[in-house]
Amino acid sequence: MVAFVTGAAGFIGSNLVDRLLELGDVVIGYDNISSGNRKNLSKALNSPNFRLIEGDLLDSHYLSDSMPEGACVYHLAANADVRHGLDDSRRDLEQNTICTYNVLDICRKRNASKILFSSTGSVYGEAHQFPTPENAEFPIQTSLYGASKLACEGLISAFSEGYGLKALVFRFVSILGPRYSHGHVVDFYNQLMSDSSTLRILGNGKQRKSYLHVKDCIDAILLANQNQTSPFEIYNLGSDEYCEVIDSAGWICEELGFNPRIITSSEDRGWIGDNPFIFLDTQKIRKLGWSNTISIHEGVKATVKYLKAQ
């Protein structure tokens, strides 16, 4: 089986590539190295079973030439920056929705055996039900990022229904672990490394968020892939717990040995579109025998250790 991984040089993509190679797959990575990094693939690039293609998903001709017949396509490439979506209103449409359309259309033409897609808990907007199940209430989008990922999910299910493409959609909480590159842990880490006396948190710090370690995330994806029984399936992927942003800040400071003055605002959201509570119902994936093995506390500390080692 040939695995075709978009976003292969990214945080989750490169971890997935390493795992697939360990499992004996032949892996083709496709990445434009915009937010990804070749360094993430230093191990993979030494494998005879891996090949990296530097290409853009907006270039559908190049993508078409790059994707082999019958591949299992892991589509992880995305603009994953939720917070700054409003700075450039077109970015999420282009990098997420249009790129996903291109991937789907080439999957169809290249008879891909399956597409596995990294969606997000952000598609629920501000959910009313916690933990939030896959069949929660019809969502209202609060961010361009969430809107773009919902658009991708819609395209995937319509392609699955219309063209018979097998598909798995995974709605992630924020992922932690080695090669982590953006999000609150790196933001806090960078702030503290430039000035360890002060840590500024966006919002009141009481935002409740769930996180998942990348190892547990990949375990879940591979398990769902082995157990697919209907042509289109959606799984929430997240921990069985959540924490407050301020707790996570405390763990980061502890790991770094700093005791900064912490500054918060009175807002219950850190930015427009920030979701004050994310906690996904993961019963569906747990029924397959999966559970997260790394707590949020351990995941945050592991991420800080990774950042320190860079």
Place this chain on the structure above:
Amino acid sequence: MVAFVTGAAGFIGSNLVDRLLELGDVVIGYDNISSGNRKNLSKALNSPNFRLIEGDLLDSHYLSDSMPEGACVYHLAANADVRHGLDDSRRDLEQNTICTYNVLDICRKRNASKILFSSTGSVYGEAHQFPTPENAEFPIQTSLYGASKLACEGLISAFSEGYGLKALVFRFVSILGPRYSHGHVVDFYNQLMSDSSTLRILGNGKQRKSYLHVKDCIDAILLANQNQTSPFEIYNLGSDEYCEVIDSAGWICEELGFNPRIITSSEDRGWIGDNPFIFLDTQKIRKLGWSNTISIHEGVKATVKYLKAQ
């Protein structure tokens, strides 16, 4: 108040233009005359308060030059052909999702007072709840058309949340009435006019569908517009009844005075992505005092009368 109507030369758009002119608005229509028709605007084009701009929504520069500051934007332009979506997988993405993004981005830059958007009951995919309320279960898309309209809705709510754009989204059932140009009534009409002995129905004819007359549809849009209390609102628009496709076929034959042999298949769907049951819960718009005044039976007959008069 200047009204800016995209898809102004289309079926619903041109009916809306006529009504807005009657109400005293200054109206600018924007249409690329691809599926629309200047003939639909023959009355409007005689009004000093109306101007038609022939332009494409994919041309965002021309759109930007065409939209005045502070307009009330009725965005009705779309590819509305659900059935043939699979023939050209990119069409719905381009004509619906990307065009709607362009409209939104120009609305933001031109400080539009509001955007009103024609969405569809197709965004519910195959609903599990009937009548289907606005906050039904998280939908799974079964057509590229539905997927593209859901993507539009997500963009609109994210723009509303992120940029403060006021927005109303209307999820229509199929609309009937004068200037009707595509759908089962015209398909059946055309079949019968070329051979009145036989009528071929896609599927088993037992598909249950709801329809709404364009006059009632526009009444509802204008009423919701007058009564908007929060920045982003969604309304289902449909009749308080549904019929089977075979019933509608009977009414069409009756109106034409034909008694054809009716051929159905054994399939409960007419095509891939066809929805065997569409019936929307319209309590929300009814609470504002609206109700449909024209039954489906009357609407189908009025549509046939219109087609005969052409």
